[in-house]
Amino acid sequence: MIDFAFLSDTFLKLIGALPVTLGLFFCSFVLGGVLSLLILAMRMSSNRLLSGFARGYILVFRGSPLLIQLFLIYYGLGQFEVVRHSFVWPVLREPFACAVVALALCTASYTAEILRGGLLAIPTGQIEAGIACGMSRWLLLRRIIAPVMLRYALPAYSTEAILLVKSTALASLVTVWDVTGVAQQIIQRTYRTMEVFICAALIYLILNFIIVQIYAQIERYLSPRLRTPDEEPALPVNPAIAGEKND
C-alpha cells in the first residue's frame, strides 16, 4: 500500500531544497528585523510625518495579502522601463531576491508592531531607575530597554517567525525552487500528489518545531525566573532564619 522507497526518495529530494527555504527564511528574517527597528523608531518618533508614514506602512503591509505584495514586486515592478534600466534590476530580476524583499517588507510591519507592544510594556520605573543611576541613553537602551523589550515581545515574535517560515512557501509561485516548489516539480513528473505534499508538510512541521524550541531556549535565557533554582543566586527565603544567623 505505502511505497516506502518512493517516500524516502521524495523526502531526500525535498531535503535537498531545504537550503533554499532556509535561505529565504534567514535573509528575510534578518532584513525584516533590521527594517522593523527602523519602522519602530519612526513609529515612536514625535515627528508627525515620520510616525504617520510608519502607521501607513504597517496598515498597508498588514492589510493586504503577501501573495499580492509578492506579485506586485516580481511582476509589477518589471513593467516599468525605469526599473529595468536602473541598478536594482539585476536584483529584482531574480525571483529569490524578489521573494526575500516581499517577505522582509511584510514581516517588518508585523515585527514593528510586536516590538512596539514590548516597548510600551516596559515599566517606566525601570527606565527612571536607569536614568537615576546616571546611565547614558545608549547604555540605557543596551542594558534595560532592549533586553526587557525583547523578553516581552518574544512569544509573539516566535509566532511571527513561524508565520514567516510558512510564508516562504509562497515563493514557489514565482518559480523559486524551495521545498514547495520542488514538491510541485516532483508531482509534475510522477502524478503522486498526496505523498509528495505530505512529505513537504512534514518538513515544514519539523522546521517549525525546531524554531519553537530555539525560541523557548532564548526565552529561558532572558527570563531568570524560568531558569532552574541552582543557577540563581541564593535568596534568603525566610527572613527569620536569616536574622537568627546574624544574632
Next chain:
Amino acid sequence: MMATLGFGENGWGNLILGAACTTLLLSLVALMVGALVGSGVAAAKLSRHRPVRWLGDGYSVIFRGIPELLIIYLFYFGGSGLVTQIGHLFGADGFIEMPPFLIGALAIGLISGSYQGEVYRAARLALSKGEVEAAQAIGMPKWRIFQRIIVPQVVRYALPGMSNVWQMSLKDSALISVTGIVELMRASQVAAGSTRQYFTFYLIGGGCYLVLTVLSNGAFRKAEKRMGRAHQSRTAAQH
C-alpha cells in the same frame, strides 16, 4: 489607472468588484467553518481527559505548522482524490473534481479553526470562575448556564482575537486563487495578464483587500464597543 478600471461593457471593474464579493463570501464561509471547528478545538484543549487534550493540541500543531499554500494543495488534490475513490465504490468512472469554492472555504476554515480555538480557549479562561459557581448555586441548569453566562461573555472576550483571525482568513483566501476560482487575487491576475499592466492591477487588487480589512476592522471595533457598553450598563444597573 482609473481608465483601465472601466465599469462599462468590457471594463475590468465589474470583474474585480464581483471577485471582491467572492472573496468576502469565501472568507465568511471559512469563518463559520472555523467557528465550528474552533469551538471544538477549544473544548478539546480544555477537556479533563488527557487524550482529548492531545487531540486538540495535535490539531493546532498540524494546521498552524504547515504552510497555508500546502494545506490548500493537499485539500484540493486530496479532497478530489477522496471523492473519486468513493465514487469508484459506487461505480462512478474517472476523476471527480470537487468544487474549488467548497474546498477553498473548507481549507481556510480549518486553518482559521486552529487559531479560533486558541481565541475561544483564552476567552473561556478569562471568564471568572465565580460567575459559573454563582449560577450553579442558584440552581441554573447546565444548558442555561452555558447559554446565559458562558457564551455571551466568551463572545465578548473573543471579539478582539476574532478580528485578527477574520483578517487572516481574508488574506489567506488570496491563496485559493491557485485552485482557479475567480476571487480578488485571481481576478487581478487575469486582468494584469491580459492588459500587461501588472503593477496597476496588482495595486488595485491589493487596494481592494486593504479596503476590506480596514472596513472589517472598523466593524469589529464598533461591535466591541457596543458589547462593552452593553456589559457596562448592565453591571451598572445591578449595582
